[in-house]
Amino acid sequence: MDEQPRLMHSHGVGMAGHPGLSQHMQDGTGGTDGEGRKQDIGDILQQIMTITDQSLDEAQARKHALNCHRMKPALFNVLCEIKEKTVLSIRGAQEEEPPDAQLMRLDNMLLAEGVSGPEKGGGSAAAAAAAAAAGGAGSDNSAEHSDYRAKLSQIRQIYHTELEKYEQACNEFTTHVMNLLREQSRTRPISPKEIERMVSIIHRKFSSIQMQLKQSTCEAVMILRSRFLDARRKRRNFNKQATEILNEYFYSHLSNPYPSEEAKEELAKKCSITVSQVSNWFGNKRIRYKKNIGKFQEEANMYAAKTAVNAANASAHGSQANSPSTPNSAGSAGSFNMSNSGDLFMSVQSLNGDSYQGAQVGANVQSQVDTLRHVISQTGGYSDGLAASQMYSPQGINANGGWQDATTPSSVTSPTEGPGSVHSDTSN
DNA sequence: TACAATGATTGGGA
DNA sequence: TCCCAATCATTGTA
Numbered sequence: 001m002d003e004q005p006r007l008m009h010s011h012g013v014g015m016a017g018h019p020g021l022s023q024h025m026q027d028g029t030g031g032t033d034g035e036g037r038k039q040d041i042g043d044i045l046q047q048i049m050t051i052t053d054q055s056l057d058e059a060q061a062r063k064h065a066l067n068c069h070r071m072k073p074a075l076f077n078v079l080c081e082i083k084e085k086t087v088l089s090i091r092g093a094q095e096e097e098p099p100d101a102q103l104m105r106l107d108n109m110l111l112a113e114g115v116s117g118p119e120k121g122g123g124s125a126a127a128a129a130a131a132a133a134a135g136g137a138g139s140d141n142s143a144e145h146s147d148y149r150a151k152l153s154q155i156r157q158i159y160h161t162e163l164e165k166y167e168q169a170c171n172e173f174t175t176h177v178m179n180l181l182r183e184q185s186r187t188r189p190i191s192p193k194e195i196e197r198m199v200s201i202i203h204r205k206f207s208s209i210q211m212q213l214k215q216s217t218c219e220a221v222m223i224l225r226s227r228f229l230d231a232r233r234k235r236r237n238f239n240k241q242a243t244e245i246l247n248e249y250f251y252s253h254l255s256n257p258y259p260s261e262e263a264k265e266e267l268a269k270k271c272s273i274t275v276s277q278v279s280n281w282f283g284n285k286r287i288r289y290k291k292n293i294g295k296f297q298e299e300a301n302m303y304a305a306k307t308a309v310n311a312a313n314a315s316a317h318g319s320q321a322n323s324p325s326t327p328n329s330a331g332s333a334g335s336f337n338m339s340n341s342g343d344l345f346m347s348v349q350s351l352n353g354d355s356y357q358g359a360q361v362g363a364n365v366q367s368q369v370d371t372l373r374h375v376i377s378q379t380g381g382y383s384d385g386l387a388a389s390q391m392y393s394p395q396g397i398n399a400n401g402g403w404q405d406a407t408t409p410s411s412v413t414s415p416t417e418g419p420g421s422v423h424s425d426t427s428n
Numbered sequence: 429t430a431c432a433a434t435g436a437t438t439g440g441g442a
Numbered sequence: 443t444c445c446c447a448a449t450c451a452t453t454g455t456a
Contacts (some may be wrong), residue, residue: 235435235452258445279444280436287447288434 040071067186079189103207104215113221115156151224159217166213170206175201238281242271246281250289251303256403257286287405 012193054062066072110116157200181195238246249267250257259267264278268345 237434237453277435281434283447284435285443286445291447 006260040069044069044071044075064189065248074344076189080191080194083189084191084193100211101215102213106211106218108220109221110159110214113218113222114152115217116157152221155217155220155224159213162213166206166210170203173206174202176201238271238273238277244271244274246278246285247299247303248307250282250285251300252307254300257289258403 047066073317107116178195178199181198183192184190185195237243246267249259249263259278259282262273264275264282268275268278273281276374
């Protein structure tokens with residue numbers, strides 16, 4: 001550091017732009033003193049040239065003598081400036097580089113994924129976004145979600161550790177090089193500008209390493225994310241109970257199989273699946289049912305009978321028509337009410353054989369029909385519902401291929417429809 | 429292994 | 443935003 005003032009005092013003014021040298025030579029162009037100084041410079045150059053031939057001690061002594069020589073600053077100034085001009089002509093074009101767009105993209109991505117920036121929220125937000133994109137969060141999904149977060153956190157930790165290492169290494173190396181250059185500036189012409197340039201070169205090199213680190217981190221996040229989403233894409237069939245619950249709801253609301261948001265949530269809870277999965281299931285079911293009604297008739301009959309039997313059992317026990325296997329089995333005030341609606345009677349009427357069922361329903365189902373008739377006569381008050389249900393086609397699909405209007409009599413005819421119950425049929 | 433069943437995704441319409 | 447329709451991709455079964 002204390003060598004600094006000895007290197008270059010100023011730039012640009014004086015004879016040929018070499019103030020130090022000019023100061024010594026300005027009055028010497030025509031006099032004997034000038035001749036003497038030229039001789040001095042010649043001596044210095046000669047000494048420099050021969051310094052390597054001397055012994056170490058001798059060289060050290062000579063070095064010291066040179067450092068203290070009155071012409072040294074001037075000579076260094078000249079050499080520095082020549083060097084400066086040469087280097088500038090080579091590197092001038094590369095000096096000012098615009099901020100790297102690629103680096104900015106990487107930074108933005110790392111920030112968005114929660115790898116860089118504040119830890120809280122970022123990663124989980126990205127994971128939540130990924131979860132939402134893949135259809136919500138169930139019990140399995142939340143396990144995957146936490147797995148995703150754990151892995152993301154691991155990536156984040158590695159990234160920050162490496163980044164710290166790079167920064168530390170960069171600082172250490174920069175300091176080392178600066179010290180080295182300052183030390184060397186005693187014996188060779190090195191300007192502060194050159195040291196600065198060297199530092200910026202080092203920083204550039206390290207930032208390119210940093211960019212590689214960022215790129216690798218981004219790649220790791222992308223791989224993690226795609227794996228996470230792919231795992232979600234792998235479907236698993238719903239378990240039997242879930243399918244039964246969904247089917248029961250579907251067939252008991254056949255005139256308008258559009259569960260409300262509350263009903264979907266309830267179904268999702270009962271089936272241990274997500275609301276999106278419930279929506280998907282109903283979407284698929286409606287279309288597939290409509291496309292091939294005949295194929296689903298037996299299933300429809302079975303669920304209608306099942307629901308009716310459940311209703312009968314519940315009725316026999318003097319309570320509402322709840323069963324453990326039906327969506328409204330919880331029996332809580334907020335649960336949706338799916339049985340005993342007009343839909344059920346629609347199915348019951350179908351079972352009576354006026355339409356397609358006549359030829360298809362087997363003896364077993366026929367006995368269920370008898371049971372249902374019995375249930376109807378016992379529970380009473382259903383005649384209105386029966387009449388109302390006659391407004392619908394057996395499958396609840398109108399002539400246009402769509403389901404009946406949402407304002408179906410199902411909610412009107414339902415004898416157990418309480419004010420607190422959530423009826424999905426009004427959702428559309 | 430072929431085929432059916434089924435959950436998920438995508439694009440378009442209202 | 444929800445739904446429909448088509449389609450994809452995986453799972454289950456004969």
